[in-house]
Amino acid sequence: MRSGGRLWPVHLVLAVGAAAMVMPFFWQVLTSLKTFTEATRTPPVWIPSFEWANFAKVLDETPFLQQLGNTVVMTTGRTLAQLLFCSLAAYAFARLRFPGRDVIFVALLSVLMVPGQLFLIPQYQIIQGLGWLNTLPGLIAPGMFSAFGTFMMRQFFMTLPAEVEEAARLDGAHPLRIFWSVMLPLARPGLLALGVLTVLWSWNDLMWPLIVNTDPESMPLSAGLSALQGEHMTDYPVLMAGSLMASAPIIVLFIIMQKQLIQGIAFTGSK
Amino acid sequence: MTGKIRALVVAGTLVAGLAGCSSSDGDGSGGKVTLTYAYWDQENQGQAMTKIVQEFTKSHPNIEVKLQFTPNKEYWTKLQTAAAGGTAPDVFWMNGPRIGLYASQGALMPLSDKIAADKVDLGKYPKSLVDLYTLDGKQYGIPKDFDTIGLWYNKALFDAAKVKYPDASWTWDDVRAAAKKLTDPAKGVHGIGAMPWSQELYYNTIFQAGGYVISDDKKKSGYDDPATIEGLKFWKDLLDQKLSPTVQQMTDNDPIEMFKSGKLAMWYDGSYDASQYFKTEGLKAGVAPLPAGPKGKATVIHGLANVVYAKTKHPKEAWEFVKFLGSEQANRIQAESGAVIPAYEGLQESWVKSMPGLDLQAFIDQLPDARPYPVSKNTAAWARLETDAITKAFTDGQDVEATAKQLATAMNAALSQEK
Structure with missing residues (x-):
């Protein structure tokens, strides 16, 4: 009981912190069930009048299911590709010796310093040149590789014991074979962390899909939901209902993958 | 080396093996032309835009118009990106604060000659709005709506x-x-x-x-x-x-x-x-x-205008569409939606009536005192x-x-x- 007594101030602080974090989500749920007038009242109304029709309106006003499908395809494509390409590159940077390796690696890292907006026009022109504007490949392609993912996986490979690799090499394994059968399975925690981070980033990505795709049918949810926002007026309850439906899958994923996500963020020191 | 080829070369070095992919412009079949029309307010004006396009297609069966919505915040980023790539929409919404920049950089098609040739009467729109979209003596847009x-x-x-x-x-x-x-x-x-x-x-x-x-x-x-x-x-x-x-x-x-x-x-x-x-x-x-x-x-007074992209592949059809957007018929559809006051003379009445009890006539009565929204290039x-x-x-x-x-x-x- 003594330790429990000493812990209560800590628990109190944590409970307040948790409430502050959960509050926006709770408010989102409440807003999604309000009428337009209730949602814009000052002082705020707490008890909604349970307008379930807001959810139906989202399905009426946007091709929600089609866009959900696009988001899933886009996110899956980008994530699988990043896991493969980033870990391949990362393994080379971490373990293979070749001339200019460190120079190339520093050059790659410098990409992390460049703000994403600068890539917008060149990437757009490349996708345009390929004739992929307004298509799913156009959405996926620029997100298939990332300097950040490569950096993260390289750091991870560096921590793995060199002896395992040496043993495999003595047994006559080819570098690609070592990578695939020995190192990659060992890097599972790193891959999971990168995977979760990529899924989160891709699910929420708004700017690129809006720039490269124009038809509602080819847009992912993030871009599609923005159609519910008007220039001077927005029906907030409907927008919140749509956002809630769009974020539900990712919240479920977070709950399942919590441990890996926290590990990943702790490991890289960023998110 | 054209921009398209350069893009392909760059892409080729990045994505080896995909060089075989070619881009197609998607026209040249059967004389049917597709135009893109970009706008930024779906929530309040999307329905009116769809209806206007439907009416236009009825009288111009050889022109298909694709609506392209982008939310206001990202609209200008997208437009700039697409204009840099030479593929901005054929016709799009423009506002006062941006017209100077777009017109002076040659992104917009001057409409003065076409207005004169087709005898479009700009007197049907509030003068300060017409002036807002005039730069160096050239008219770049046909007023769409206005607000006071x-x-x-x-x-x-x-x-x-x-x-x-x-x-x-x-x-x-x-x-x-x-x-x-x-x-x-x-x-x-x-x-x-x-x-x-x-x-x-x-x-x-x-x-x-x-x-x-x-x-x-x-x-x-x-x-x-x-x-x-x-x-x-x-x-x-x-x-x-x-x-x-x-x-x-x-x-x-x-x-x-x-x-x-x-x-x-x-x-x-x-x-x-x-x-x-x-x-x-x-x-x-x-x-x-x-x-x-x-x-x-x-x-x-401020209002939007419809403008034509300078590099549109279909200048003739784009002008036909902009002319229709400025017509009494298209303005009437806007008026009935209640979202904006249509720019066309005499149609403000239906906007006022669309929201009974608000005395909206006050906005129209002020037109003689209206001063243009201040802008520069x-x-x-x-x-x-x-x-x-x-x-x-x-x-x-x-x-x-x-x-x-x-x-x-x-x-x-x-x-x-x-x-």
């Missing part, structure tokens, strides 16, 4: 304080007197909201005081003019006398929501917010023309400075005159960069 500013008031609060509703005879003094009577600190009600917003608030009072924001030749800022400063002081006095919530309070709580919830008795706002006041249950709102200042009446360069300076000036303890004069110096420097 009115004095919105909460009838219930006026009744409770036994104050007469505002009408066309009101002056600044009436506003001050009414604000005093309507302010009730115990109930958290303020007489008026003095938010540092340009189009809705201080541009109007600057004009009513006889001041100006930018000189007619677009070379000089008006913020060191005593009349301009008087127009700013009108709001600052209301703030100092606590007849308005502070700027900080209105940043935390959107003044639009405060007006809807009965916390502001009077509020200067545009015709474009009418539909949300109309939709708010329990709000009994009315509108009056803006009260006259020392130099008489004035309201800012690169409006964005000084608009940012303006917002920051006026927000600072309206904050407690700041001197309006000194801040306005500093702004004038900074704005003159920005204007001297324009060619």
